[in-house]
Every structure is written in structure tokens, then in C-alpha cells.
Amino acid sequence: MNGAFEKHILCIGAGYVGGPTMAMIAAKCPQYLVTIFDINEQKIRAWQTDNLPIFEPGLLNIVKRVRGKNLFFSTEIKENIRKADIIFVSVNTPTKSFGEGAGKSADLQYWEKTARDILKSSESDKIIVEKSTLPVRTASAMERILNSSDKKIKFEVVSNPEFLAEGTAIADLENPDRVLIGSQETESGRKARNEIVEIYANWVHRDKIITSNIWSSELSKLVANAFLAQRISSINSISALCEKTEADINEVANAVGKDSRICNKFLNASVGFGGSCFKKDILNLVYICESYGLNEVAEYWEHVVKINEYQQRRFVQNINKALFNTIANKRIALFGFAFKANTGDIRESPGIYIAKKLLEEQAHVVVTDPKALGNAKQELKGLSDKLEFEIEPYKAAKNAHAIAVVTEWDTYKTLDYGEIFQQMEKPAFIFDGRNILNHQRLY
Numbered sequence: 001m002n003g004a005f006e007k008h009i010l011c012i013g014a015g016y017v018g019g020p021t022m023a024m025i026a027a028k029c030p031q032y033l034v035t036i037f038d039i040n041e042q043k044i045r046a047w048q049t050d051n052l053p054i055f056e057p058g059l060l061n062i063v064k065r066v067r068g069k070n071l072f073f074s075t076e077i078k079e080n081i082r083k084a085d086i087i088f089v090s091v092n093t094p095t096k097s098f099g100e101g102a103g104k105s106a107d108l109q110y111w112e113k114t115a116r117d118i119l120k121s122s123e124s125d126k127i128i129v130e131k132s133t134l135p136v137r138t139a140s141a142m143e144r145i146l147n148s149s150d151k152k153i154k155f156e157v158v159s160n161p162e163f164l165a166e167g168t169a170i171a172d173l174e175n176p177d178r179v180l181i182g183s184q185e186t187e188s189g190r191k192a193r194n195e196i197v198e199i200y201a202n203w204v205h206r207d208k209i210i211t212s213n214i215w216s217s218e219l220s221k222l223v224a225n226a227f228l229a230q231r232i233s234s235i236n237s238i239s240a241l242c243e244k245t246e247a248d249i250n251e252v253a254n255a256v257g258k259d260s261r262i263c264n265k266f267l268n269a270s271v272g273f274g275g276s277c278f279k280k281d282i283l284n285l286v287y288i289c290e291s292y293g294l295n296e297v298a299e300y301w302e303h304v305v306k307i308n309e310y311q312q313r314r315f316v317q318n319i320n321k322a323l324f325n326t327i328a329n330k331r332i333a334l335f336g337f338a339f340k341a342n343t344g345d346i347r348e349s350p351g352i353y354i355a356k357k358l359l360e361e362q363a364h365v366v367v368t369d370p371k372a373l374g375n376a377k378q379e380l381k382g383l384s385d386k387l388e389f390e391i392e393p394y395k396a397a398k399n400a401h402a403i404a405v406v407t408e409w410d411t412y413k414t415l416d417y418g419e420i421f422q423q424m425e426k427p428a429f430i431f432d433g434r435n436i437l438n439h440q441r442l443y
């Protein structure tokens, strides 16, 4: 018991996962005191303003409701760890860029550092919740670190992977398809797991709260992302065949998706998936399979990523081909740069690859996006003097030879393309990389 609150929850990592998930817990559980800690002081300062460090529909409303009441943001770690009963860890776990496993395995240095921080400052028993996406069996490493001192403190490690999707995070958190909580199948493990179940049961129906052993829980998150990405690569691979055979990918997807065993979700051909998770998590799965000698399984999943890269390459090649194999000095407007609609996040966005390739061909690239222009500027800074950023899509397209739709923002679906076309160089082209205009329009 901490003062007037039943429990003190600490979250380490105030990013796309830590911020929204803790805001939701604070809003749904006024009896808990929730503190979010991050090493990035600028980010913590931004969370305390109305200019949050991430854009997510509905997030600011929910943060404003609870901030300063039972939700706090902090850069102080020791005291917060000491006071916490439950610590969620949602630090980033990017792909390793060096040494053994480079390019595939997860870089767990941020993760391990939090385990050591927790151990150093703890004076009482705690439940440690793996919120980050982690390789299966990470919990055993975490437990070994946490139990490596003679402090006589009991740490119980629980896995509670996050399934929210950026752009719909608040709706996903409020009404999740499921919440997954895994623990060791020991008495203390099950007790800790039940404590986490009780947090979510404040607003999630108990039928949707799944419990499992800790390894199943860790692995399920990687597998869920691999399956989602696999559907995108499957339909994209067929789009290449459609282009050769005059079959229409939308008609094929529609016919295939009507089968209730297949269903129509995630069956929209596009320029490919982006985001910080799909590629990283599949490559991590590939690495884990390889490390167990499951080479056929590893190769199978690696192809999901390869098809995604192939699709992005093909998109740029198609632009080049349509523009008579010469795009030098041609103005090309990229409609969208975020990796998906309703977010400012550009991590692994196909827009990065497309912009860089077009600039290599010395095209004049104009990037427009309602929320991601700041991040786009940072990403592409200094690459070319033929690069422009323009918030207004009509202006971006003015005098352009082509538009490439990179992000499926609603606003791009309702533009007056007749008017835009009038202002473009002729022949004008629209390459619909998100399949939002029904079909690729070629004027």
C-alpha cells in the first residue's frame, strides 16, 4: 500500500507502448498510482505538455484526464523503483546492428540495463512485467540477473506482450481482442500472473484475458506479428503476378477474402508493410529458429521480409518505367511518409526507401504528410537539394509529373484529383501504393 493508492505501478520506457498503455491503466484504475520513467528527458518533458511526443488519436484526451492525478512522468529512477509494487518494462528492443546475430537478433542491451537498474534500487518484492516484445526465453535471463544478488528480494517475472496497433492504439487498449499474461507455472508465478489479470479486469472482460505459461506468451507476440506480416506479403506477391497476367489484384483479393476461413482483413495489396515491429520481430523469429537449427522454418519466415523488400523495389521500378525510364529532375510528390495512417511514426516506413531511391535517380521529391513531416525532415536531412517538404497536398502536387501515395491517410482519399490533375505536368501519373483510390489511376 502506497499512501492513498492500492498499488504503485512503474513503467520503464515512455514510448509508443509505455505511454498509451499506462495512460489507459491510469484512466481505468484510479485506485493505482502509475508513474512512467524514461531516460530521455526531452520525451518526459513533452509528455507533461499538450504537445505529446507521439501522435495517436484520442491519446491526449486520456492523458489530460489522468495526468497529475494518478499518472505521472518522471526522470527519477531509484525512488520510483523502490516504491513500485509492479514494474512494466516497455523499452525498445531493436534489431541488433553489430556482432553475433547482427541484422536479425534482438538487441537486448536496453532491456538488460533495466533489469540491472531494478535490481540495484529494489528493497522489496516486485512483479516485473515484460511489456516489450522479446525473444522466447528472455524471462529466464531476466530472472537470472534479478536473482543474482544476496538481497533476499523475490522478483517474479511475468510476460504481458502488447498487441496494440499504432494509429488505433487507444481503441485497441480500451477494447482489446485479447490480453495475454504468461508466467512460470509455480505457485508464486501464478499468484503474480493473477495480480496482472486483476489490473486488466478493471475494464477488460475476463473471457478476453488469456493466461499461459511464460514461454508461450513471449513466443505468441512474435508469431502474431509474423502472421500479420505474412498476409501482407502473400497478397503483395500475388499483385506481382496480377501485373503480368491482367488479373486485377483487388478482384482476386475480394474473391479470396470472401472465404470465411481466409477472411478479408490484411488482404489489401500495397507498397508493403513498415513500422518498427513487423520486420524486426520476424527477423528475430528467424534468428531464434536458426539458433535451434530449424533452418527450413527460418527460411520460410525470412521470405515474408524478402517479399516486402521486393514489393518496395518494384514500386519504384514501376514509377521509373512509367515515367519513360528517366525521372531525373521530375517533380514527384509523395503523399504520406508515416508508415501507416493516423500516426507520425516513420520507423521502417516504405516512404524512406522510396524517397531515397527517387533521390538517387535525381528526381525532385516533395514529401507531404499531415503528422510525419517533422520526422521525415530528420530522416532525409541533407540527402539532396532536390528535396522539399510541404504540408499542403495540393501544393505538393502542383507541377508534379507524378504522385506516389505512400500512406493511407483518409484525407488523401477525398482530395479532388481532377483539380490536382489540372495543375500537374502532362502526362500525369498517380501511383497508388496504398490502394486507396480503388485502382492505380493513370491519367
Ligand SMILES: NC(=O)c1ccc[n+]([C@@H]2O[C@H](COP(=O)([O-])OP(=O)(O)OC[C@H]3O[C@@H](n4cnc5c(N)ncnc54)[C@H](O)[C@@H]3O)[C@@H](O)[C@H]2O)c1
Pocket (backbone or CB within 6 Å): 012, 013, 014, 015, 016, 017, 018, 037, 038, 039, 040, 043, 090, 091, 092, 093, 110, 111, 113, 114, 131, 132, 133, 134, 162, 163, 164, 165, 166, 276, 277
Ligand atoms: N510500437 C508498437 O506499435 C508496438 C506494439 C507492440 C509492441 N511493441 C514493442 O514494445 C517495445 C517498445 O516499443 P515502442 O514502440 O514503445 O518503442 P519506443 O522507442 O517508442 O519507446 C521505448 C522507450 O524506452 C526508452 N528507454 C530505452 N532504454 C531505457 C532505459 N534503460 N530506461 C528507461 N527508458 C529507456 C527510450 O528512451 C524510449 O523512449 C518494443 O519491444 C516493441 O517491439 C511495440
